[in-house]
Amino acid sequence: MTTPTMLSLIESKRDGGTHDAPQLRFLANGAADGSLPDYQLAAWLMAVVCRGMTEAETADLTVAMAESGSVLDLSALPGPVVDKHSTGGVGDKTSLVVAPLAAATGLTVAKMSGRGLGHTGGTLDKLESIPGLSVDLSVADFRRQAAEIGLVIAGQTDDLAPADRVLYALRDVTGTVPSLPLIAASIMSKKIAAGAAAIVLDVKYGAGAFMPTRDAARALAETMVALGERADRRVVAVLSAMDEPLGRAVGNALEVAEAVACVRGEGPSDLTELCVKIAGWMHVAAGKAQDPDAVRPALQAAITDGSALEKLRAMVVAQGGDGAVVDDPAAVLPHAPHIAPLPAPHDGRLARLDARAVGDAAVALGAGRRHKGERVDAAVGVVLAAKVGDAITRGEPLAWLHARSADAAEAAGRIVLAGVALTAE
Amino acid sequence: MTTPTMLSLIESKRDGGTHDAPQLRFLANGAADGSLPDYQLAAWLMAVVCRGMTEAETADLTVAMAESGSVLDLSALPGPVVDKHSTGGVGDKTSLVVAPLAAATGLTVAKMSGRGLGHTGGTLDKLESIPGLSVDLSVADFRRQAAEIGLVIAGQTDDLAPADRVLYALRDVTGTVPSLPLIAASIMSKKIAAGAAAIVLDVKYGAGAFMPTRDAARALAETMVALGERADRRVVAVLSAMDEPLGRAVGNALEVAEAVACVRGEGPSDLTELCVKIAGWMHVAAGKAQDPDAVRPALQAAITDGSALEKLRAMVVAQGGDGAVVDDPAAVLPHAPHIAPLPAPHDGRLARLDARAVGDAAVALGAGRRHKGERVDAAVGVVLAAKVGDAITRGEPLAWLHARSADAAEAAGRIVLAGVALTAE
Numbered sequence: 137m138t139t140p141t142m143l144s145l146i147e148s149k150r151d152g153g154t155h156d157a158p159q160l161r162f163l164a165n166g167a168a169d170g171s172l173p174d175y176q177l178a179a180w181l182m183a184v185v186c187r188g189m190t191e192a193e194t195a196d197l198t199v200a201m202a203e204s205g206s207v208l209d210l211s212a213l214p215g216p217v218v219d220k221h222s223t224g225g226v227g228d229k230t231s232l233v234v235a236p237l238a239a240a241t242g243l244t245v246a247k248m249s250g251r252g253l254g255h256t257g258g259t260l261d262k263l264e265s266i267p268g269l270s271v272d273l274s275v276a277d278f279r280r281q282a283a284e285i286g287l288v289i290a291g292q293t294d295d296l297a298p299a300d301r302v303l304y305a306l307r308d309v310t311g312t313v314p315s316l317p318l319i320a321a322s323i324m325s326k327k328i329a330a331g332a333a334a335i336v337l338d339v340k341y342g343a344g345a346f347m348p349t350r351d352a353a354r355a356l357a358e359t360m361v362a363l364g365e366r367a368d369r370r371v372v373a374v375l376s377a378m379d380e381p382l383g384r385a386v387g388n389a390l391e392v393a394e395a396v397a398c399v400r401g402e403g404p405s406d407l408t409e410l411c412v413k414i415a416g417w418m419h420v421a422a423g424k425a426q427d428p429d430a431v432r433p434a435l436q437a438a439i440t441d442g443s444a445l446e447k448l449r450a451m452v453v454a455q456g457g458d459g460a461v462v463d464d465p466a467a468v469l470p471h472a473p474h475i476a477p478l479p480a481p482h483d484g485r486l487a488r489l490d491a492r493a494v495g496d497a498a499v500a501l502g503a504g505r506r507h508k509g510e511r512v513d514a515a516v517g518v519v520l521a522a523k524v525g526d527a528i529t530r531g532e533p534l535a536w537l538h539a540r541s542a543d544a545a546e547a548a549g550r551i552v553l554a555g556v557a558l559t560a561e
Numbered sequence: 562m563t564t565p566t567m568l569s570l571i572e573s574k575r576d577g578g579t580h581d582a583p584q585l586r587f588l589a590n591g592a593a594d595g596s597l598p599d600y601q602l603a604a605w606l607m608a609v610v611c612r613g614m615t616e617a618e619t620a621d622l623t624v625a626m627a628e629s630g631s632v633l634d635l636s637a638l639p640g641p642v643v644d645k646h647s648t649g650g651v652g653d654k655t656s657l658v659v660a661p662l663a664a665a666t667g668l669t670v671a672k673m674s675g676r677g678l679g680h681t682g683g684t685l686d687k688l689e690s691i692p693g694l695s696v697d698l699s700v701a702d703f704r705r706q707a708a709e710i711g712l713v714i715a716g717q718t719d720d721l722a723p724a725d726r727v728l729y730a731l732r733d734v735t736g737t738v739p740s741l742p743l744i745a746a747s748i749m750s751k752k753i754a755a756g757a758a759a760i761v762l763d764v765k766y767g768a769g770a771f772m773p774t775r776d777a778a779r780a781l782a783e784t785m786v787a788l789g790e791r792a793d794r795r796v797v798a799v800l801s802a803m804d805e806p807l808g809r810a811v812g813n814a815l816e817v818a819e820a821v822a823c824v825r826g827e828g829p830s831d832l833t834e835l836c837v838k839i840a841g842w843m844h845v846a847a848g849k850a851q852d853p854d855a856v857r858p859a860l861q862a863a864i865t866d867g868s869a870l871e872k873l874r875a876m877v878v879a880q881g882g883d884g885a886v887v888d889d890p891a892a893v894l895p896h897a898p899h900i901a902p903l904p905a906p907h908d909g910r911l912a913r914l915d916a917r918a919v920g921d922a923a924v925a926l927g928a929g930r931r932h933k934g935e936r937v938d939a940a941v942g943v944v945l946a947a948k949v950g951d952a953i954t955r956g957e958p959l960a961w962l963h964a965r966s967a968d969a970a971e972a973a974g975r976i977v978l979a980g981v982a983l984t985a986e
Contacts, residue, residue: 150607150610174600176735178600179736182607183611310568310600310601310603311571312604
């Protein structure tokens with residue numbers, strides 16, 4: 137076999153050709169070790185966006201990216217190890233609820249998460265708003281905590297799918313994000329490298345999601361399920377709408393507080409419903425149930441009897457955080473100095489509350505990052521006072537803006553309002 | 562008007578959109594001054610290869626690249642200033658013949674040329690095989706020589722279409738060469754920046770050219786003529802076949818010797834015929850003749866009476882070279898130490914003599930460069946002893962290999978033979 141050259145791979149894809157597994161392994165390893173220049177990778181990525189990849193190519197790229205670093209083996213852990221991944225939404229704190237619910241009902245949740253970028257938040261940023269908590273665990277600590285308490289959420293280690301890290305960063309700045317094969321391979325390479333045997337994917341669609349339509353989300357979900365199965369993972373995908381934000385809180389500490397409320401049985405109904413659904417499917421993926429509804433009573437019991445809350449506390453404490461956050465979040469989490477209402481401009485019914493606008497407002501307040509590497513402000517964000525369908529009177533708050541200053545609150549309010557439609561009844 | 566961002570241009574082209582002139586100016590200037598990263602330029606180039614550009618976009622890009630550096634104004638020179646450009650072929654020494662022919666018949670030829678890359682040679686490399694001759698002229702010297710003797714061939718100055726230099730180098734390594742709009746804009750941006758009011762393009766097609774077919778060459782020619790006319794240049798395109806090498810010599814000093822012979826009226830017929838044709842069209846482009854055939858007697862006279870040879874001598878001397886090269890090339894030019902025949906493997910008629918194979922053999926001998934910046938060997942190359950259609954006997958030489966060593970000659974011979982077809986009569 138001759139060694140492929142990057143130029144020949146670019147030319148082949150440009151002309152509508154297909155790559156085989158050794159070629160994609162050469163590409164992934166070259167991206168990971170820096171031996172392939174980024175301009176060649178960028179040209180190849182655009183050729184893929186324009187010409188597409190077959191299912192076999194996508195699968196081979198996924199495995200090649202997963203194996204460009206070390207692949208965790210979690211098979212020695214007690215109980216079925218289940219991972220959960222969301223394609224990203226606004227106010228999406230489901231991992232913080234679902235993970236303790238699943239752990240309290242007999243599954244082992246060993247999950248590596250990401251940080252927020254753009255209008256969607258990231259689980260790691262949210263967790264770090266808990267004083268003392270660290271997400272930078274060694275592989276040994278990650279494994280030990282999963283074995284001891286059945287629940288760990290940590291940052292991706294540097295050698296987790298390094299090819300994907302390089303390609304993902306390049307896609308962000310070269311207009312090569314919107315490609316179903318590249319999106320699917322990116323997500324699944326990390327999930328496969330992270331070692332769980334069963335994976336539940338929460339694929340979001342709508343105004344606040346990367347996938348605009350349910351059909352697009354379904355196509356992505358089907359591709360990812362197929363990729364997982366080729367790599368001997370049991371994968372279930374759940375499609376969920378993301379037109380308005382999930383729950384009411386958008387912002388790191390604000391979302392942790394809402395997640396704690398949800399684990400205590402006091403969360404907003406849309407968030408609670410989605411979390412119970414996903415946790416149910418985690419049992420199905422793990423082979424512990426045939427039907428997610430069959431798990432519902434056990435999940436409700438874990439909320440009611442406090443066992444899910446104790447799992448969450450155990451995880452927070454194991455990772456160095458203040459466990460009291462699960463008893464009284466407001467006493468433990470940071471607060472923003474200015475909390476200003478965003479008044480409704482007239483009477484009406486809330487017909488649209490654009491998740492993207494709320495996400496952008498939260499980023500403007502400092503809760504998210506525009507560029508990789510920016511620091512986020514744990515305290516700031518938006519708390520919705522109304523959800524789509526609610527009737528509202530002029531002057532009543534549509535939302536509360538948690539800000540560093542009155543000016544920042546006002547600016548963020550304008551961004552939210554641009555995403556609001558109030559219709560006369 | 563908002564400032565465009567490179568990311569938005571990439572995304573627009575990726576999605577089949579079109580760019581306006583300010584956007585392409587932003588891109589060309591950003592490429593020239595290094596403010597746009599090469600990975601973004603590479604992604605944009607691939608999007609152009611996949612999605613194409615309209616005629617208006619191609620014209621705007623051409624002008625933007627031409628004006629990314631300084632544009633020469635040669636209007637003050639005496640006589641009509643005519644440039645000539647070949648899209649590149651094997652054994653293509655036409656510039657060395659055509660330029661003195663045109664200058665000896667009343668035109669001013671002020672030409673900036675390039676270096677060879679891959680299997681095609683470059684005029685600068687050929688000229689530099691003449692001892693002492695320099696192609697690195699300042700703009701002032703370039704202009705002065707054109708005014709004084711009506712003939713100058715120099716290297717492109719650093720500020721000639723710098724955007725094209727950046728994009729051309731990137732295209733070479735990112736699989737984005739084969740795009741008609743990009744090829745046309747690259748050539749014409751340099752020709753427009755180089756200042757001639759009239760331009761004759763020699764667009765080659767066939768086995769040894771970048772354009773495989775006559776139709777592809779015609780499409781490129783039509784695009785370039787339209788681009789030139791939009792920039793107020795009078796442009797004529799000549800289509801010429803490049804299946805076997807032009808003339809018999811391939812290699813730098815070998816081609817200079819053949820060009821001198823041609824200017825003396827002792828050149829191979831295919832080369833002489835093409836040179837007279839192109840020189841005739843230069844008179845048409847300059848507005849000095851209606852019909853290239855009308856100029857033929859004057860061109861023949863310039864060969865016969867030695868005036869073309871004296872123009873060539875004057876140019877060589879003005880640029881520091883040894884003028885005796887036009888009297889006795891063999892006495893002045895460097896020689897290779899090994900000159901070996903390539904015997905015909907059997908009797909037959911030469912049905913095919915692939916220009917690409919001969920070009921590759923010359924590169925293998927050291928006459929060309931595989932990578933930008935490599936040094937070339939002036940002395941080595943291939944001299945054909947037979948052309949397509951010739952009958953040949955087993956053991957008779959098909960070609961002579963001018964090499965540094967017997968091993969190098971043997972290796973090059975094998976490359977030539979792979980491109981040879983001898984048919985039984």
